[in-house]
Amino acid sequence: MEGARTHNLRDVSVRVPKHRLTVFTGVSGSGKSSLAFDTIAAEAERLVTATYPTFVRNRLPQHPPADVDRIDGLVFTTIVDQRRFTGNARSTVGTASDLAPLLRLLFSRAGTPSAGFTPAYSFNDPAGMCKRCEGLGVVDDIDLDRLLDRTRSLRDGAVRFPTFAPGTYRWKRLVHSGLADPGVPLAELPAATVETLLYAQGLRLTDPDPEYPGHGRFDGIVPRLRDTYLRRTPSRLTDDERRGLAAVVTRGTCPDCAGTRLNAAARASLVDGRSIADWSALPLVELRDVVAAVRQPEVAPLVRAVTERLDALVSVGLGYLSLARESATLSGGEAQRVKIVRQLGSALSDVCYVFDEPATGLHPHDVRRLLDLLARLRDAHNTVLVVEHHPAVVTAADHVIDLGPTGGSGGGHVQFAGVPRDLAATDTATGRMLRAPLRLGRHPRPARGYVTVEHAGSHNLRDVTVDVPLGVLTAVTGVAGSGKSTLMAGELPRQHPGFVVVDQAPLRGGVRSTPATALGVAEPARAAYARATGLHPSWFSANGRGACPVCRGTGVIVTDLAFLDDVRTGCDACGGTRFNPTALGATLHGRSIADLLASTPAVAAELLADHPDLVRRLRWLDRVGLGYLAIGRGLDTLSGGERQRLLLARHLADTGPGDDLRLVLDEPTAGLHATDVDRLLVLCDELVDAGATLVLVEHDLRVVAHADHVVDLGPGAGSDGGTVVYAGPPAGLAAHPGSVTGRYLRAATG
Template identity: 40%
Template sequence: RLKDEALCVKIDNLHISEVTEKSISDAAKWFNDLEKTLDKRQLKIAEHILKEINERLKFLLNVGLDYLTLSRESSTLSGGEAQRIRLASQIGSGLTGVLYVLDEPSIGLHQKDNVKLISALKRLRDLGNTVIVVEHDTETMENADHIIDLGPEAGSKGGEVIAQGTIKEITANKESITGKYLSNKFRIDVPKKRRLAKNGRFLEITGASGNNLDNVNLKIPLGSLTCVTGVSGSGKSTLVLQTLYNALNLALNNNKSRKIPKPFKGFKGTELVDKIIDIDQSPIGRTPRSNPATYTGAFGPIRDWFTALPESKSRGYKPGRFSFNVKGGRCEACEGDGVITYEMHFLPDVYIQCDECKGTRYNRETLEIKFKDKSIADVLNMTVDEGCEYFENISNIKSKLLTLKKVGLGYIKIGQQATTLSGGEAQRIKLAKELSKRSTGRTMYILDEPTTGLHQHDIKKLLEILHTFVALGNSVVVIEHNLDVIKTADYIVDMGPEGGVKGGKIIAEGKPEEIVKIKESYTGKFLKPLLN
C-alpha cells in the first residue's frame, strides 16, 4: 500500500510492510531481538518506542491472539477475536479505579480461549479496577468473587434479585435456577444413543479453501444434529456459513441474493436436501411495526377472529380495520405506531408515546369491539402465556402462540415491538416460525452459536427444539462452543488445531465418544469430563 520511498526505510533489513506481515508471536520475537542489532545511538532513540510496542504485543499474546498478522483487516476477524482485541487495548491502558462492564465476553470463545479471557479479567481486577460481567458461562461464574442472580423467571415474572454472594451461597440457595445448574441438581443429559446418518447418506463439500481453510472436505450426516466446533478463528464460520450455506443457497433455494460462496471444488448429496435455512440472530424487523405476532403469522387469524364478532359485523368492519398498518382502524395521530418518532440529528431517534391513543395504536371506535372483555390492543399487550389461555378454544391462533411458548418465549408480549427484542429472542422467534411450518423432513437448518445470551435453562429448551427438527428427518448444523450443546450432538466436526494461519483443517470428526480419544482436539479434552 505504500510508495517506494516509504519502503526504502528499513530496520534490520525489513521495511514496514514486511514487519506488519508477521504474526503477533513472530513480531514480538523480532522486536525483542532488535536490542541486539541496533547500535547505541539507535537504541537511545528507540528505547521508549520499543517499550510501548513490546507491551502492546504482550497484551495481545496474553489474550491468545498470537496467530493474527498485524496487517489483518479488522473486518475479517471473527466475533471472539474482535472482542479480545478490545479487551487487550483496555488492559494495555493500565488504568486503575475504573469500572468495566462486559456483556457476555465469552461469546465466540472456545473453552481453551475462555481460560485466557478469565485470567485477563482477573488481571484487570488486580490492577485495582472493578469488573462487572453479564454472563451465562459456568466457568466464569466459578471464578467470580461475587455473583448476583436475577430471576426467578423471565419477562414480567422476573426482575428481582434472587441470590447474591459467593458461588457457595448461590448453589445453596433453593430459589435460584442458576444455583441448581451450578450444583448439578438440574442438568442437561447426554442422550442414550447417537443417531447415525439417515440411510447412511452424507452431504459433502470438497476442497473448500476460503480465508484460512486448507483444502477442507466437509461431510455432514443427513437426518442428525451435527456440531462444528474448534477454537476461535479456526475457520468454522467460513466453512459452514460462507461456503456451505452460500453454495447451497444458490443451488437449492434459487436465491438471488448472489452472496458468492468462498472457493471450493464441488459438492455432492444435495439432491437429498430440499431447502437450507440459516437461523441467525439478526433482528426480525427494524421498525416498531413488526412484532412476534406479525412475524409468526398469528396476527392474521387474530384479526379475522375480531372481524367475525357480531359487533364488528353489525358495524361492517373488515379485517383491515384491525390492522395498524392501513388507514381505517388505526390512530391517525401516530399512524398506528403507538409512538411518535422525533429525529434528532446525529443522535439516536427519540420515541415518545402518542397522546391521542396512549400507545394503543388504534382509534376509539376500533377499541370498542371486545372479545371476552378485551379489545385488540389489550390482546397485543398480553404475554404469549396469557394469549394461550385467552384463545384456548381457537385452534389456529393457539397453535401459533404455542410454538412461541415451546421455544421458551412465553414471557414476551404478543405485540412487542421487534426493535426491543434481544438477539437470542429474535433467533428463537425464527425457530418458532420454522416449527409452525409443515415439515418436509428434508430441510437443513444452520445455526451459528444459538446459545448466545441463553441461560442453561433456556439451552435445555433450545436443544429440545433442535432434536424435534431432527426427529422429523431434517438435518441441523450448529456452530457452537457450548459444551452442553456439543455433548448432545450426534456428530462432531472439530476444526483446528489452532486459530488463523495455524487452523483451517478438520482435525477430528465422528461421535462425541470418538472425538474424546483424539489427542490433538482441544474440544475432546474439555468434553471428556462431561461424557463420563
C-alpha cells in the same frame, strides 16, 4: 438497592459489592438484564447526565427515574453490550480497537521513506486515502450489458432499472429529452448519441419536448445512478431498487490500491520491510510478533503500547482477526470483546463496567482468557458487573446474584446472593447446573446416510473433506476462528443446497419489525381485531392508520446529532405503545392491540385461541426458548442468539410434515441458561427423531456431549486452524489427545 420493580422485577432488594466481579445469572427472562442494565446502569447514567447543563442534557439519552424505592452508592457506569458495530464501511478492527491511531503514529515516526504526519497513513483522511476508491478499498461500477437491453427503445424500457421503467419520472426525462428518437432501439442509435444518454452531466438541451422540465438540463443514466445509489448509501431502498442494484452493480477490489485503501506514498513507507497496509492485513497473532521485533528506540513506547493491546485482543480469542477487517462484519460477541480490550487502556478507576454475556461465541479455552481481562479491570479498582450463563464465569466471580425461578412473569426474584461455592449447594436451576456433571451420550443414533463436503478451501480451510451424517444431531466444534462456520454455514450449503443456514445475522426490518411480524402473526392478528371491532386492519398497524402521530408509530423520538449517535427517548404521547387513541380504544376480549404486542407468546396464544394457525406459530417461540419475549418487541433490541432462535421458529412454523428438514444452526445456545439449553436439545431430539438432520456449530459442552456425531476443527485459530482434528461420537472426542475441545469435554464429564 431496595424495592426494584423494573420490568418483571418483584420488589428486589439486594446489595452489590464494589470493586468486585459480580455475575448476574438465572434462566432466560428471569430479570438479570432488568436489574443490571435497566436499573443499576440506567439510573447511574441518568444521574451522571443530570450533572450536565440543560443544553448538553437535552442531547443525551434520557432515562426515567428507576422504579425502585431506594438506590445509592452508584458510580460512573459504562455499558459493554453485544450490539454490533455500525455498518460504516470506513470502520475496521483497527479503528474500533483504537490501534489504528497508534500504528499511524508509529509509521509517521519510523517509516522509511516517511509519507508525512499521521493523516498521511489514514485511509479516512484525504492525505492518506487512495484517490480512486476514496479510502474504501473497493470500487462499484455499473455493468452496462446488464443495465441496457439494446434491442429495445427508450420508450419500450431499454434501461433495466426500476427508476427508469416506463412511466416513471426518470423515464420521462429520457424520452422527452430530444436527444434521441425514443422509438428506435438503442442498437440502431449512433454511438455518440448513446454515449450522451449514458454519461452527459449538466447538459443544456437544445430541443427538448414540451413535457421536459423548464430548466432544460440533462444528466445521463450513469451519473444519475452513481449519484443516487453509489456515492452515498440511500436511507431507504425499495425491494425493487435493491434487486435492481444487485443486478446491474458490480463491486471489485480497487485496482489502484489493491484493496489496501491507502495511496502510493503511504504504501511505500516501510518499517522493517513492511508497510502499514501489510501490518493491517496480518492476523493479530502474527502482527504481535512483527511489532515486537521493531527495535527503533524512538518508537519504543509506541511498540510497547501496541504490543499490549494486541496481547489483549489475542487473549480474548481474536488473534485470527486482522486490523483491516471491517468492523461491521464482526459478530456481536466479537464486537463486545473488542470493546473490552478498548476499555483496558483507560486510566479511569472507580468505574462500574456492565457486560452483557461476554462469553458468547467463546470456546471454553478462550473463556479463561476472558476471565483474566475481567479480573484486570476489577483489579484496577473498578466494579465489574456481568450478566452471564457460562459456568466458568459464574464460578470465577467474587459474588453471584441468581434470579428466577423462571422467566417472564415467573421470574424477578433474587433466589441467591453470595459466593459461587454456596450457590452450587442450592436447589436453584443455576445451582443444579453448577454441581451436575455432564454426561456423554453413550448410544448415538445411527446415520441414515452421508453427504460429503469435498476440498473446502474458503478462508482458512485447508482442502478439507469431511462426511456429514444425515438423520442425526451433529455438533461442530473448535476454538473461535478455527473454520467451523466457514465449513458448515458456507461450504456445506454451497455444495449441498438442501441445507438451510439459520445464523445470527440481523433480521431485516429495523425498529418497526417485531417477533410477531417476523413469525407471520401480525397481519392475521390485525385481521382478527378488525373483524371484532369493525375497523379497517390498518388501524391496528403502527405503520398505518393506527400509528401515534407524534412518534409516527416507532414508540420513540429520535434526535439526529449528525456525527454523534442518535438520541432515542420514549414517546410521551403514546407511552411507547406506538398507537394512537383510536387504535388503543378498540379491543379484542378486553385487550388492545398494544396489550397483545406487549404479551408473551403464551398469553398471546390465549388471546388468539380462536385462530389455531396463529397459536401453532406462537408456540414455536416458546419451544425454541423465546417464551419470555414480548411478541411486539423491536427486532433491533434482540441479541444475536435471540434473532437466530426467532428465525428457527419461523422456519419450523413454515415447515410442513414430511419435509426433508436439513438445518445448520450457528451457535443456537447463545444467551441461554443451561436449563434452556436442555429444552432446546429436547426440541432438537424431537426434530431428529421425526427425520430431520441438524448441524449445530457450537461451543457449549452440553450440546457437544449430547450430540450423535462431532466434527472438531482446529487445532488453533486462523492460519493455525482449518483442518479436521476429529470426527466421530462425543466419547471419542473426549479421549482425543490432540483436541482442545476434547480436553475441556473430558474435564466437564469426568
